[in-house]
Amino acid sequence: MKELAKKLINVEHELNKEIKVYFLGSLIADHLRYVFLNQAKKNKESISGELLGAIKLLFKFLAKSSKPANINGGIKVIFGRSGQKHHHHRLVDYLEDEYKSESMLFDKGYKNAIALLPLSKRIKIFFNVLKKLPFAYKSAKKKLTNYGLIPYQSKLITNLTGQLIKFEAAMAYLQSIAGLKLVVVDYDRSTFSALVLAANALNIKTVSFQHGAINPPYGYVPLIANEIWVWGNTWKKSLVAMNVPASNIQIVGSTIAEHFPNHKSARIKTIGIGPNPIGFYHNFALWSQLTVELTDLGYEVIVKLHPSMKVNDEVLKIFGSKAKIVNAAEMSNPDFLSRIDLLVISNSGLGYEAVLANVPVAVKRQAGSIGNDDMMITEGSFPELISGSKLKQQILSIQENYQEVLASETDYVSKNIYQQTGNEARLATIKLINNYIDGVAK
Known part of the structure; x- marks a missing residue:
């Protein structure tokens, strides 16, 4: 399993070098990890079936009902919350409360962005994705094959289509927000890889939180966001050992963990x-x-x-x-x-x-x-x-x-x-965000 994981990381690195505009490797990395590491069954669809799935996604995107973009001025930071579970809320909710009118919460995938795009922009994105899809697919398939990994073609094409749509939609969405300084997400992969990559392409600062233990060879690497804010020095050392530059790592503590004194007896039942x-x-x-x-x-x-x-x-x-x-x-x-x-x-x-x-x-x-x-x-x-x-x-x-x-x-x-937990970690995180918004940190 570890060897397979290392192969997938190499594929991600190489695809990122080949297609730097939207870092193809990181854009589809979660899909590849899910398919290969979870031993998903091969899809036996024909080429026509594969293309049909991608075309359906494109036309579904094109047919989305739209409304005129109405983004409030003064938005300086976007927060990304990828789910509704306890740790998601502990990572993000206090930030939404702290920044209120200066922030926007991204918590429904890319529906927020797509819903605000006028039809003319969605048509442009439609053709951009059609143009990029064949080359992206060939590149991904070739890299996987070079490592002895046989891609599940229909799933790869469908995922590529969906991720390219998200990337292009996020680009258009972020460009419409004047004065945006920062994108902060609870995880820079999975739901938010396209958003973070789009922000990176627009030179908008991006930050990902540590939300769980880091276990090599997968430990938030390759880092997609500009920075990762971690629990303590142990995790910084782990990431540095996996070639993440120390300058891209900040220690803020954990807002998930907190002291909950339980007065238990010593009897284990x-x-x-x-x-x-x-x-x-x-x-x-x-x-x-x-x-x-x-x-x-x-x-x-x-x-x-x-x-x-x-x-x-x-x-x-x-x-x-x-x-x-x-x-x-x-x-x-x-x-x-x-x-x-x-x-x-x-x-x-x-x-x-x-x-x-x-x-x-x-x-x-x-x-x-x-x-x-x-x-x-x-x-x-x-x-x-x-x-x-x-x-x-x-x-x-x-x-x-x-x-x-x-x-x-x-x-x-x-x-x-943990360098600190609970409210102390929240205060440290807010201080860093303020520094980026105010231009103190670079």
Whole structure:
């Protein structure tokens, strides 16, 4: 999986160098990662079917009802919130409240931008996309093939069409806002890659927040935004090690994490599991046996899925019928952490939040992991759980040394993971944004 990830990063870099106007590699990187890393099934559509899907997207865009652009003057910053989950709101909502009339919230994909474009501009975009699409497709297909990656053609064409539409629409939208200084998003990939790339092309400053733990080789790299604002020095070092210039990284702390004192007893009854979206087979190998063993030992197990995961047949196969499984929409992190006595994670930033909530954390190491698993165990001295006959004794050891384990983990997190959290992080972020708006920072 790591080798495949590195190949996709190389494809992204090379496509960015080949087509610099809209950095094709970064524009479609999330699609490629999803398709190849999640082992999506090949699409067997014919060439005519592939082209039909792209044409439908184009005409759907062209047929959008429009209204005259009515963008208020004085807009200096656009904020991008990519979802409605707890962490999305913690990252962005306070900024919208702080800047009010000076800001605009981008929270519905590109519908905001497209709805404000007059028909004449959408017709121009329509032909621009038609012109760029064949070359973009050939370039992407060639680079993927060079690395032994066979593209899923219909999905690639459809994604290219959609992303080019978003890029062109974002360009037109941003150009219509006089005096815009800054675009700040909760993540510079996925929903907002086209917006950030368009802002970059127009020399509008762009910023992405760190919203989760950084795990090589994927760790917000290649950085699409001009800057990334991170939780603490550990993450800055990680990004620098992955060739992100130190000058492009600012430390502001985490507005997601906050101290939630939970006065728990040292008796472990309920164990939480926080999985990541690493694909069915990897998650099955990591969690299936452990979950069965924990429930057989009499522990209540609550599984809180990563925000990008949903409860489905594959998830049920991984965690079985005895564990309680919830998604991010059903239970916030603070609520989840208030219900458990021990959290077991693998390469997840949720573990650091748990420590701030006075919940001790154990690590289930992913085979071949070079990310947070190794860092937490070797540098932070977090206990490691290993499935098998000694599992119960491992948990009892944590229970017997509950306060000592928690104190050690708290010390590590406070010194290395978060420079500051909650309101202090919000104030640091606002100060930096003000500097960019006022022209103090460059």
